[in-house]
Amino acid sequence: xxxxxxxxxxxxxxxxxxxxxxxxxxxxxxxxxxxxxxxxxxxxxxxxxxxxxxxxxxxxxxxxxxxxxxxxxxxxx
Numbered sequence: 001x002x003x004x005x006x007x008x009x010x011x012x013x014x015x016x017x018x019x020x021x022x023x024x025x026x027x028x029x030x031x032x033x034x035x036x037x038x039x040x041x042x043x044x045x046x047x048x049x050x051x052x053x054x055x056x057x058x059x060x061x062x063x064x065x066x067x068x069x070x071x072x073x074x075x076x077x
Contacts (some may be wrong), residue, residue, distance in 0.1 A: 034053040
């Protein structure tokens with residue numbers, strides 16, 4: 001079982017690094033983390049909640065682990 005980092009909130013979980021690395025290997029390197037923070041980003045470029053990735057253009061290979069309490073806008077994007 002994967003343990004979640006619950007340090008920020010009940011809906012803001014960091015993707016486990018081992019899972020992220022496996023997906024990087026399978027799909028190629030992710031260059032943008034669109035639902036991140038300064039503390040938990042997994043790609044070199046990232047958007048924080050204050051930057052509102054839903055209003056930004058995503059360039060490169062984007063990784064998204066959205067807040068699941070408001071997932072529909074992320075699915076639509």
